[in-house]
Amino acid sequence: MALSVRSWVANEGGKHLVLVLWLGANTLLFMRTFLLYYCGQQYHYLHQMLGLGLCISRASASVLNLNCSLVLLPMCRSLLTYLRGTHTVRSRKARRLLDKSKTFHMACGVAICVFSVVHVSAHLVNMVNFSVRYSEEFPSLNVARYRGEDPRLIILTTVPGITGILLVLILFLMFTASSYCIRVSNYEIFWYTHNLFIVFYIILIVHVVGGALKYQTNFEAHPPGCLRANQTNPDKTEEESGQAEGDGRSCREEARFQPNSPETWLWVSGPLCLYCAERLYRYIRSNSPVTIVAVVRHPCDVIELRMLKKDFKAHPGQYIVLNCPSVSSFENHPFTLTACPTEKKETLGIHLRVVGDWTERFTELLLPDPGAESEILPMVQQRRYPKLYVDGPFGSSSQEVFNYEVSLCVAGGIGVTPFACVLHALLDGWRHFRLRRLYFVWVCRELQSFYWFAELLCALHHKLWKENRPDYLNLQLFVSQTDGLQNISEERYRPLSSRLMIGRPRWKLLFEEIGRTNKHKRVGVFCCGPKGISRTLHRLCNSDRYSGTTFEFNKESFS
Amino acid sequence: NGKIEWAMWANEQALAAGLILLTGGIVGVAGQFRDREFAAYSIAAGVFVCLLEYPRGKRNKGTSVERTGQYCFTVCVKSFGPLTRNYYVRAFLHAAICVPGGFILAAVLGCVCLGIASLIYLAAAIRGEQWEPILPWKESARKPVGESIKLPPQNPPPRPPAEMRRKRAEDLEAAAYVNPIAVTANDD
Numbered sequence: 001m002a003l004s005v006r007s008w009v010a011n012e013g014g015k016h017l018v019l020v021l022w023l024g025a026n027t028l029l030f031m032r033t034f035l036l037y038y039c040g041q042q043y044h045y046l047h048q049m050l051g052l053g054l055c056i057s058r059a060s061a062s063v064l065n066l067n068c069s070l071v072l073l074p075m076c077r078s079l080l081t082y083l084r085g086t087h088t089v090r091s092r093k094a095r096r097l098l099d100k101s102k103t104f105h106m107a108c109g110v111a112i113c114v115f116s117v118v119h120v121s122a123h124l125v126n127m128v129n130f131s132v133r134y135s136e137e138f139p140s141l142n143v144a145r146y147r148g149e150d151p152r153l154i155i156l157t158t159v160p161g162i163t164g165i166l167l168v169l170i171l172f173l174m175f176t177a178s179s180y181c182i183r184v185s186n187y188e189i190f191w192y193t194h195n196l197f198i199v200f201y202i203i204l205i206v207h208v209v210g211g212a213l214k215y216q217t218n219f220e221a222h223p224p225g226c227l228r229a230n231q232t233n234p235d236k237t238e239e240e241s242g243q244a245e246g247d248g249r250s251c252r253e254e255a256r257f258q259p260n261s262p263e264t265w266l267w268v269s270g271p272l273c274l275y276c277a278e279r280l281y282r283y284i285r286s287n288s289p290v291t292i293v294a295v296v297r298h299p300c301d302v303i304e305l306r307m308l309k310k311d312f313k314a315h316p317g318q319y320i321v322l323n324c325p326s327v328s329s330f331e332n333h334p335f336t337l338t339a340c341p342t343e344k345k346e347t348l349g350i351h352l353r354v355v356g357d358w359t360e361r362f363t364e365l366l367l368p369d370p371g372a373e374s375e376i377l378p379m380v381q382q383r384r385y386p387k388l389y390v391d392g393p394f395g396s397s398s399q400e401v402f403n404y405e406v407s408l409c410v411a412g413g414i415g416v417t418p419f420a421c422v423l424h425a426l427l428d429g430w431r432h433f434r435l436r437r438l439y440f441v442w443v444c445r446e447l448q449s450f451y452w453f454a455e456l457l458c459a460l461h462h463k464l465w466k467e468n469r470p471d472y473l474n475l476q477l478f479v480s481q482t483d484g485l486q487n488i489s490e491e492r493y494r495p496l497s498s499r500l501m502i503g504r505p506r507w508k509l510l511f512e513e514i515g516r517t518n519k520h521k522r523v524g525v526f527c528c529g530p531k532g533i534s535r536t537l538h539r540l541c542n543s544d545r546y547s548g549t550t551f552e553f554n555k556e557s558f559s
Numbered sequence: 560n561g562k563i564e565w566a567m568w569a570n571e572q573a574l575a576a577g578l579i580l581l582t583g584g585i586v587g588v589a590g591q592f593r594d595r596e597f598a599a600y601s602i603a604a605g606v607f608v609c610l611l612e613y614p615r616g617k618r619n620k621g622t623s624v625e626r627t628g629q630y631c632f633t634v635c636v637k638s639f640g641p642l643t644r645n646y647y648v649r650a651f652l653h654a655a656i657c658v659p660g661g662f663i664l665a666a667v668l669g670c671v672c673l674g675i676a677s678l679i680y681l682a683a684a685i686r687g688e689q690w691e692p693i694l695p696w697k698e699s700a701r702k703p704v705g706e707s708i709k710l711p712p713q714n715p716p717p718r719p720p721a722e723m724r725r726k727r728a729e730d731l732e733a734a735a736y737v738n739p740i741a742v743t744a745n746d747d
Contacts (some may be wrong), residue, residue, distance in 0.1 A: 176568065177571070
């Protein structure tokens with residue numbers, strides 16, 4: 001499929017612009033600091049002692065400052081939800097950039113690791129040079145105590161050295177536990193090591209206080225390289241004397257040195273305080289426990305949970321994070337809301353699939369085994385539900401479904417949950433949204449899965465037919481497992497059985513059909529499902545189309 | 560919950576530590592440190608650890624994600640049998656590599672990181688984890704179809720012995736049967 005420039009720019013342009021700006025900022029900062037230490041007069045003597053290692057280590061340090069401050073911002077999820085939800089950010093293009101906040105966080109993290117390696121390597125060379133080129137002429141410039149001091153001793157006996165080693169170790173633990181493989185299999189290792197970031201930042205602020213590198217304060221009165229009376233420079237070679245500035249002139253005073261004032265705390269304290277405030281806000285907000293109102297068992301290992309929480313407002317497409325101390329005190333799991341609280345119905349609902357040990361244990365606490373019910377107990381029985389804490393709601397890309405004129409929602413299996421909430425909202429009232437047409441494609445492995453939302457789909461279908469807008473909702477259901485006779489036999493689910501197809505959807509044909517019937521429009525494509533489907537859809541959105549329709553890809557992803 | 564697989568994390572750590580050792584060694588050689596020969600040890604140790612740790616092991620539960628192009632490394636590492644399968648061996652091996660490196664400036668950080676990886680491998684070994692190679696799934700051989708099914712029977716079905724087939728004189732009722740065609744005796 002040919003790549004279309006227009007489609008590519010519409011889909012990928014914003015992200016790549018931000019990437020270019022970020023790379024540019026890093027490069028600029030690196031070059032500026034490098035040149036400062038390379039050419040600056042106040043660093044002349046220090047540069048003479050340490051060489052290129054000084055410039056590289058300081059330049060990488062300033063890039064590290066920038067990235068250590070930027071890495072926290074994408075993780076302020078409540079702030080991002082606020083920016084997204086209340087339309088504070090006007091343009092839909094800018095809101096789409098918020099979908100990529102986790103990717104930006106990872107890019108900054110990788111930059112921190114890479115530049116830490118550069119910084120540490122350059123400082124190792126600096127340690128050797130501090131030891132080998134110990135300066136008798138300017139003793140205050142030295143970090144080593146005598147010529148030829150073992151560099152390892154220098155590292156272990158100075159504050160920047162020890163804190164530097166601790167920082168590298170913490171970064172090592174955090175980085176090795178963040179690979180995709182570990183996040184997917186042992187999430188706890190990732191979560192607990194990543195929370196060491198607060199120790200990292202505290203040690204970082206202590207690291208720069210050491211004041212090992214000094215600059216010359218009086219280079220006006222003592223131009224670097226000037227000769228003092230009664231003094232020859234036996235160490236200097238011919239070229240060095242030729243290049244030094246102010247050569248031949250006599251100095252008015254001795255060189256005086258002062259340590260660099262640390263500027264890391266200027267960079268880092270703002271975002272760190274913001275993030276800590278965000279965590280505190282989320283903790284306070286999630287501290288009121290929720291009341292579980294109903295628990296319903298659905299086919300294919302899905303449980304629906306209905307809860308009540310005071311002062312909880314959410315938009316369709318947002319997700320919440322559940323914490324159940326009876327199952328595990330520290331684990332938090334995200335679930336998309338399938339029913340938001342409205343004026344008519346105040347409960348919030350989620351559908352969760354039982355797939356790991358947390359969900360298994362949670363389901364055991366909610367629903368006892370059917371066989372374990374004793375005959376002797378009375379029918380009316382106080383159900384003891386476990387205590388549950390809800391954090392959220394947090395924004396996601398599915399909130400934008402209503403802001404396009406035409407939207408295509410593709411769901412795979414349990415990925416239908418964000419769109420279920422969208423359909424609930426349409427059931428309450430569809431006229432006031434910008435949305436004029438919704439294509440809904442739901443692919444499941446088993447036929448039984450469609451019963452999760454069969455009522456909802458049929459209710460919406462009937463309502464739209466009654467109100468004379470049958471073309472508003474275009475429903476297509478697919479069962480991907482092709483063996484066995486499969487049909488939805490209930491009479492009341494006729495709209496579903498007549499739109500049920502066996503086999504996998506043919507995406508290219510679907511896109512062509514949508515393009516032909518919605519010419520020159522911007523269609524929002526929302527996908528929540530397996531990687532294979534979302535990759536195919538992403539590729540199709542970026543490729544050529546003959547009807548002048550632009551498809552904008554929005555992918556739902558949990559952190 | 561006891562489902563955490565520590566070996567996977569130790570593997571990531573050891574691979575990263577190998578890369579740090581390699582980088583430290585290169586900096587040591589290029590930066591013309593005093594003990595350049597020992598920086599070469601750092602490079603060699605780094606390369607060895609990277610080669611050993613590159614192939615990822617198989618998970619106990621769930622799908623295992625391979626690293627790109629790890630199949631040839633898997634075959635090499637598998638050929639050492641129990642030496643590479645057992646995590647106690649790996650833990651002590653990494654500890655042995657990292658101790659001398661701690662005295663070399665260029666290898667200090669790599670060695671501390673490798674030491675941490677060695678401790679996590681020890682924890683994994685105590686919990687009984689093992690390195691299983693990720694091999695491509697081979698079609699299991701189908702049960703061979705019995706030869707006798709393919710050919711029609713060569714022999715008639717078995718019959719009871721001749722004594723049982725013979726009609727007995729003492730049991731005339733059972734021996735009697737009705738002639739389908741009327742039999743008439745010859746009158747002449």
